Amino acid sequence: MxxxxxxxxxxxxxxxxxxxxxxxxxxxxxxxxxxxxxxxxxxxxxxxxxxxxxxxxxxxxxxxxxxxxxxxxxxxxxxxxxxxxxxxxxxxxxxxxxxxxxxxxxxxxxxxxxxxxxxxxxxxxxxxxxxxxxxxxxxxxxxxxxxxxxxxxITHGANPGIVNHFVKAATLDIAQAMNLDFSTPKSREDWADLFMRTGTKVIHVSERDTQRSSIPKEPDEFVNTWSVLGYWGEATYPAEMGWGMHENMLPPMGQHFTHGPGNAIYMHKPGGLTLVRSWVPKGGPIFGFVISHSESITLSHYFTAYDQDNRPVHRPTVHYAYHPSADAIVSLREVMMKDWQPPAKVRIMQDDIVDGIDELGVLLLGHGKTAWWYGSQLSIHEARKIIPGQNATALQVCAGVISACVWAVKNPDRGFCEPEYLPHAEILEIAKPYLGPVASVQSDWTPLRDRAGLNFEPWVDHQDPWQFNNFLVR
Amino acid sequence: MxxxxxxxxxxxxxxxxxxxxxxxxxxxxxxxxxxxxxxxxxxxxxxxxxxxxxxxxxxxxxxxxxxxxxxxxxxxxxxxxxxxxxxxxxxxxxxxxxxxxxxxxxxxxxxxxxxxxxxxxxxxxxxxxxxxxxxxxxxxxxxxxxxxxxxxxITHGANPGIVNHFVKAATLDIAQAMNLDFSTPKSREDWADLFMRTGTKVIHVSERDTQRSSIPKEPDEFVNTWSVLGYWGEATYPAEMGWGMHENMLPPMGQHFTHGPGNAIYMHKPGGLTLVRSWVPKGGPIFGFVISHSESITLSHYFTAYDQDNRPVHRPTVHYAYHPSADAIVSLREVMMKDWQPPAKVRIMQDDIVDGIDELGVLLLGHGKTAWWYGSQLSIHEARKIIPGQNATALQVCAGVISACVWAVKNPDRGFCEPEYLPHAEILEIAKPYLGPVASVQSDWTPLRDRAGLNFEPWVDHQDPWQFNNFLVR
Missing domain, CATH: 3.40.50.720 (NAD(P)-binding Rossmann-like Domain)
Known part of the structure; x- marks a missing residue:
């Protein structure tokens, strides 16, 4: 210990x-x-x-x-x-x-x-x-x-929080796999530069939660592996993404912001109605909700590289691609079809979970190694060994909270800090006992791979797999 | 008996x-x-x-x-x-x-x-x-x-089949509630005429199946209340609908057919990816899949009214709005995200069902009484009393099959028959013992009712609630 x-x-x-x-x-x-x-x-x-x-x-x-x-x-x-x-x-x-x-x-x-x-x-x-x-x-x-x-x-749970540090860890692994000549960056500028050198165009926070309960969900009962209000609330927000400089076309209902650094866009529809194709190592290809999340904003901001005239030259698209537990998928669908009314009956799965893992990580795409996933593959069974009575999702968030608390107490005068400004290796070291197996995995997955031609999708860009419209499920 | x-x-x-x-x-x-x-x-x-x-x-x-x-x-x-x-x-x-x-x-x-x-x-x-x-x-x-x-x-299970007859029963109830001067039609022309006189613009085959199992669904296991291959296969088909003469605008990816009577359109995307707003009495507002189904074609054909020059003057939009069981919703989502690969592991819920009803009927919209639902509200518990060991979904299909068999044996020389050409009252009488409670219910539901303004939906027609684009979930 x-x-x-x-x-x-x-x-x-x-x-x-x-x-x-x-x-x-x-x-x-x-x-x-x-x-x-x-x-x-x-x-x-x-x-x-x-x-x-x-x-x-x-x-x-x-x-x-x-x-x-x-x-x-x-x-x-x-x-x-x-x-x-x-x-x-x-x-x-x-x-x-x-x-x-x-x-x-x-x-x-x-x-x-x-x-x-x-x-x-x-x-x-x-x-x-x-x-x-x-x-x-x-x-x-x-x-x-x-x-x-x-x-x-701020915003230092699992995601946002731990995943922000996963991006740095993944960037180092990709740079190494690409045999780039580099040393571990010390400043934001150096991180953004190394990130740009890998060629990464897209970051998904890609998650598939397969935890499942022995209690059959009742119709219109809202069942989740974490806060019902938190999940419901985020899902009502417009789909939102850090917006990469490689993007050629806004998605349907896509809107730029009219103030601030302009590193993100939103779609004028709830994240709960917005799905993208993504991928996790154990769970395989997934459909994930583009639920508005802080890391979309702070990661795309942090990893923007600028030229000598301070003009942005490289920025990734960053967003959540969330495949919740099966019960939570149906719960959200029910709430949406009931016009987003907050659910009357709620349940958070805990001791009733029979099996499943929360596979939560970052999927970096478009670099010299195509795709790279870095994240936690924590099962309910491991989670219970680490903190009795808690589920995998809670532990991953706990990992972010406790590591931030320890760092804040040790460094009590740093003022306002977004997660990217904390030392990633030190944070992940504190967090590690709560994350279960942490995988760093290369993949050849792209959103165009094994894509049945059942849809007519004239917007698909076959030249550049990493365009957001290629990921979007329409 | x-x-x-x-x-x-x-x-x-x-x-x-x-x-x-x-x-x-x-x-x-x-x-x-x-x-x-x-x-x-x-x-x-x-x-x-x-x-x-x-x-x-x-x-x-x-x-x-x-x-x-x-x-x-x-x-x-x-x-x-x-x-x-x-x-x-x-x-x-x-x-x-x-x-x-x-x-x-x-x-x-x-x-x-x-x-x-x-x-x-x-x-x-x-x-x-x-x-x-x-x-x-x-x-x-x-x-x-x-x-x-x-x-x-042909096509004489629950839907298509029983629901086709429900449309006639509902039309009679609506005509009566509207105090129309009419007698029960004897010919296709008379049915189409009475239907037109009610002003019905849209027919949903609206279904919410809430049957649920005591066995937690495993990830990527395909669980359904009826044929997995049947459901999967239909869901791969393009979304398809009988196309009403009141429709002003094709939906996205909407296509006319270039041959035949032209009473239908399809969307160039699978029905499994196409959701509409609909409504059932017990289940309330639902999101339903526009899964390609025969009744969309035959009902819109049958209920087309023509003028004296044989030009169509009234035709409803007709399509399925299917809210499957929770496990089946997630199963289909998993198959779609795995590029529609047929599922390796399948299960049909039967003895493991703990509760739920299959609420299956027709929702007639846009007439003098706004909305009217006519259908079966069969619970798993009633189903088991009627045929031990079977679920509600199977019984509703069985109702259609057995009634068609009885009619065919009694009328062995009628040649090729679409369901609309069978006598609806006689068929429903045979089917009744297998349908549980059959409800005929007026409602004020419209797709514009209680609709949160969280989406930017410039295509919504606030003057005519019954436009297909008002139902479509985008």
């Missing part, structure tokens, strides 16, 4: 859903602090699940965070030198980050969540219901901080 | 899948013949399931029908005056129909199946992989028969 990190502050965790429940048991594996210095605050009631930790001295508070009580609540439980781990869904992350910054509190989250009522809110323009917008707002808020202040690591 | 129909011929049933297994037990409920005059021929091996019927004297033959052995095989088991019930998938129906006609054998099937290798065969032009094409070929073959010869009832 790794050496414990001494921590003199308190840890306050907001949210105790499937991810929170996996993080709580591992806090004492990484931090040396009195367990009575740990407080969990949640809106739901999982007091029964928390009982063993309450018995150890941890504190539990039931409290629903609202725009009205947020600041006062944070002030009641957090002070300078503490760590706030935000694992809520539907609570405005920027408000919490801002408060933590101004109150000397370390901060880690997994997603730039808006208030819940902004999900599926048709009154908000599509361009505003995007992670591009969230990150632009976040960066604008943090700009005056000048890179200083208490460390705030 | 209904009076037994004496039958002096033999009954030879081709195929003993889920539908065949539901038909065999009911033959003796309807026909008075020595059970030794019944022979089942199948390519697969369900000898164990057949054992109770073998014990009663029925005959069982394992034989795979191929282009090479088909004629000889039929000749070995069938002679003039016999009844051939064709429940195979992937055996060319037209070849069997032709043979039966020329050999004095009565004939009933549930689908104009092609040879299996024509499914998913990209070398065959899309327009040829349609039910429009199958029916045009069938009609051309039967034209010289002049409406004479041994009765051959």
């Amino acid at each position: 790794v050496a414990l990190v001494p921590f003199g502050g308190r840890i306050v965790m907001l949210g105790y859903g499937s991810v929170g429940q996996s993080v709580v048991p591992v806090l004492e594996r990484h931090f040396d602090l009195p367990l009575s210095n740990i407080t969990i605050i949640e809106a739901d009631d999982h007091a029964d699940k928390f009982a063993p930790f309450a018995a150890k001295g941890m504190n539990y508070v039931r409290l629903s965070l609202t725009p009205e009580n947020l600041t006062a609540s944070l002030g009641s439980y957090l002070k300078a030198g503490d760590l706030c781990i935000n694992l809520t869904a539907g609570v405005d992350a920027l408000s919490i980050i801002d408060w933590c910054h101004h109150n000397g509190v370390l901060y880690v989250d997994t997603s730039l969540e808006p208030w819940a009522d902004q999900y599926g809110e048709e009154g908000i323009p599509a361009a505003k219901r995007t992670h591009y917008e969230s990150h632009e707002r976040m960066r604008a808020m943090a700009a005056p901080w000048g890179g200083k202040g208490p460390t705030a690591v | 209904v009076a037994l129909v004496p039958f002096g011929g033999r009954i030879v049933m081709l195929g003993y899948g889920s539908v065949g297994q539901s038909v065999v037990p009911v033959l003796e409920r309807h026909f008075d013949l020595p059970l030794s005059n019944i022979t089942i021929i199948e390519a697969d091996d369900h000898a164990d399931k057949f054992a109770p019927f073998a014990a009663k004297g029925m005959n069982y033959v394992r034989l795979s029908l191929t282009p090479e052995n088909l004629t000889a095989s039929l000749g070995s088991y069938l002679k003039a005056g016999d009844l051939c019930i064709n429940l195979t998938a992937g055996v060319d129906a037209l070849s069997i129909i032709d043979w039966c006609h020329h050999n004095g054998v009565l004939y009933v099937d549930t689908s104009l199946e092609p040879w299996a290798d024509q499914y998913g065969e990209e070398g065959i032009p899309a327009a040829k992989r349609t039910h429009y094409e199958s029916h045009e070929r069938m009609r051309a073959m039967a034209a010289p028969w002049g409406g004479k010869g041994p009765t051959a009832v």
